[in-house]
Amino acid sequence: MTEISFGFIDRRVMAAVERVAASDPDPGDPFRGLYISDEVALRLSHGEGSADSDGRLQEVVRALGLDLLEAAVLAVCSATELNPRYGRLYAYLQDDVTRKLPSPRLVGQLLEGEGLTPADVMVAFDAGGRLRSLGALKLLGDAQTPLAERPIKIADRLAAVLLGGRMDESPQPTRLRLIDLPAHDPGRAEAVEMMAALLARPSHLPIVLAGPDADTLIATALGRPLVAVHVRDLGDKDVMAEAALISALEDRPIVFEGLEDVEPADRARTLRAIEARPERTVLAAPTRTAALALGERTVLLVEAGPPSFAERRQAWADLTGVADTDDVAAKFRLSMTQIIEAAEVARLSAVARGLETPERSDLDAGARQASSSKLGELAARLPPGYKWEDLVVPPKQTEQLQSISAYLRHRDRVLSDWGYERTVSRTQGLKVLFAGESGTGKTMGSQVIAAELGLEIFRVDLATTVSKYIGETEKNLDRIFGAAEGSNAILFFDEADALFGKRSETSDSHDRYANIEVAYLLQKMEGYPGAVILATNFRRNIDDAFIRRLDFVIDFPFPEKEDRKRIWQKVLPPEAPLADDIDLDFLAEKFKLSGGAIRNCSLAGAFEAADDDSPIGMRHLVRAVANEYGKQGRLTLEADFGSFHEVIKVGAKAAAGNGFR
Structure with a gap:
């Protein structure tokens, strides 16, 4: 032939x-x-x-x-x-x-x-x-x-x-992933250049690039699109044959992913499959920890951190046409792949409203959508619907909360553009403690910050996270922080008292292990790039050594009379029908309630008034206060209720239906 x-x-x-x-x-x-x-x-x-x-x-x-x-x-x-x-x-x-x-x-x-x-x-x-x-x-x-x-x-x-x-x-591969060259320069030029130099040198050593956008960084280093194979399929002849065919036909080098899924029991098998390959194995890993899944096997490791603030800002500007992208780039620490997706969402949102250029709300919405995670399966999403004017706390606490908001908004500008990351040694995440009685504004304060920044906030109940079984608490925390990775969400850990105590006061092995759990939580908090807020009712239960590691500690005091009056004013909506006998001074002076309790009383009184088919009056609110006292185990003394004491007696409501008002 x-x-x-x-x-x-x-x-x-x-x-x-x-x-x-x-x-x-x-x-x-x-x-x-x-x-x-x-x-x-x-x-x-x-x-x-x-x-x-x-x-x-x-x-x-x-x-x-x-x-x-x-x-x-x-x-x-x-x-x-x-x-x-x-x-x-x-x-x-x-x-x-x-x-x-x-x-x-x-x-x-x-x-x-x-x-x-x-x-x-x-x-x-x-x-x-x-x-x-x-x-x-x-x-x-x-x-x-x-x-x-x-x-x-x-x-x-x-x-x-x-x-x-x-x-x-042609038919799409079933268990493979095609990776095209990115729509925007992924940045991190140093890592890309190092990867390109290593790939140009002949060697049989596996090479791993670890970091966000690892796959597109490898594609950029090679200047070619890729075909990605999960490491679990290394031994599958059909999958590997399909990958080899795509690689040859489309000039797509093969890259392996999924190191984060390798269990210790599968490590030896994965290593054998890598060593059996006649050509060099190139792997992409989302983190350095995942890259170390191969254990002691010698590999060439290239680390690429997340895109810098300047790279994120430029990408947002290039992809959306918006001139000022400092805010969205600072608030949302997205990977370049996420920014490309978020920018597309923002552009389409603007087009749907007849706009040529996205607005800030479009950028925030796109960023939130690109940040979506599995956190909702493990934590409750809090609606960030409150504003600063809704929050009633002393001026000092308001300023402290605004400082947290300012940090999250400007951290990249200060640390990166202003060079502080070279002069201070600290993580870029934020570790915060809110301390105060129940209902004093801890949750609302965190919601206000989230609303101002356009971030999602998730509530994690530490009481259900902590386990009496050794090692289970750490596993639960791992799942939570793992799900939160890349979410850019604020994590609000409620009921922190379930975990914290005086670490120096250890009397048995369980106490000592509790100290290990606290240290582990602190480690996870320091590794999280967003804000983590711990809420406790008893600051005294948290030792000073732990508090010194936090960035902000805010004490939420029980509201005084004037603050209680302001809270009553805010929790009675202007649309609600009010009777002429409403006396906010009496309510604020006589009933020492937290903001959360006052909100409960306002709502309960409104429902009772609706049932009476009448405006909300003092009798409705006073009865609601009496019920709130009962929940708290407090006595309903005549000295507190004064002339309204008759209203709260058993049968008073029924009597009111017969003419007693």
Whole structure:
């Protein structure tokens, strides 16, 4: 063989058909209708090949790196995809109208000659040969079918190319992921350049790039799109063959991902699969911890941190056309992939409203959507609906809360642009403690901060997170912080008293282990890039060593009379019908309630008034206060309720229905 084309295959098929027809012992066979006649086969065999098909065949042969014999085998096997007449001819040559796919034996018969025997051709079907290892061909049939008689099917992706289809229209891989070059420069030039330099040097050592956008950083370093394979599929021949075929046809180097999913029990198997590969293994990992899943195996590790503030700001500006993107870039520490997705959401949101350029609310909405995580499965999302004017706390506490908001808004500007990250040693996340009695504004304060910044806030109940079983608390915390990774959300840990205590006062092993749990929580807080707020009713339960590690500690005092009056004013909506006898001074002075309790009383009184079909009056609010006292285990003294004491007596409401008001 000196050339490979479909014209060459036509000539071989024609010669084979003529030989079979000439040797037909019974041209008048009465069962001729059950198979293809000699005349029909001869007529079909005189078809002509296509120059376009030949050109595409040569491109595939070059892409797959096939030799002359492998190219000829591929041409014979793919002919049935190009023209159905080949299927009828192959059925005729195999003396079975149902066998329209070639078998290794038929391919050998068609290609023998010029020094080649059918046995020589069989070598091309070896399981370790290029055609099958690339997944270009697959032998169908079961173990009962002789190997040489099994039908041969070419890969659908390969058929699409030979038929002239565009590569991106070919069937999508089932367990692979196609990674294109990013729509925007992913930044982190130092890591990209280091990766490119290492990939250019021949070595069999695995190379791992760890960090956000690891896959697109590798694609940028290579200047080519990638095909990603999960490390668990390293030993799956079908998946690896499909990846190899895509890699060859589309010039997509193979990169492996999923190191974060490797369990210790699977580590040895994964290492063996990596070491068995003839070429270098390139891996992408989301974090350094995930990159270390290979244990003590020597690897070349390139670390890429998250995009810098300047890189995020520039990407937002380039992708949305918005000039001032400092705010969204500072509040949402997104990966470059997330920014690209968020910018698209922001642009579409603006277009839907007839705007050419997104507004700040569009950017925030896109960023929140790109930040979505699985945190909602483990924590309760709090509605960030409150504003600063809704919060009633002393001026000192208001200023402290505003300082937290300012830190989260400007941290990248100060630490990065102003160079403070080189002069101070600290994490970029924020660790906060809110201390105060229940209902004094701890939760609302955190919601106000979230609302101002446009961030999501999730409430985690530490009372349900802490376990009496050793090691379970850490696992629960791992799940929470793992789910929060990349969410940019504020984490509000309520009921912190369930975990904290005086760490120095250890009397037994369980106390000592509680100290370990506290230290572990602090470690997770310091590793989280967003804000973590701990809420406690008893600051005295938290030792000074822990408090010194926090960035902000805010004490929420019990509201005084004037603050209680302001709270009463705010919790009675302007739309609500109020009776003329409402006396806020009396309510604020006589009833020492927290803000949360006052809100409860306002709502309970409103429902009672609605049931009476009357405006909200003092009798409704006073009865609600009495019920709140009962919940708190407090006595309803006449000295507190004064002239309204009769209203709260048992049966007073029923009497009111008969005229007692």
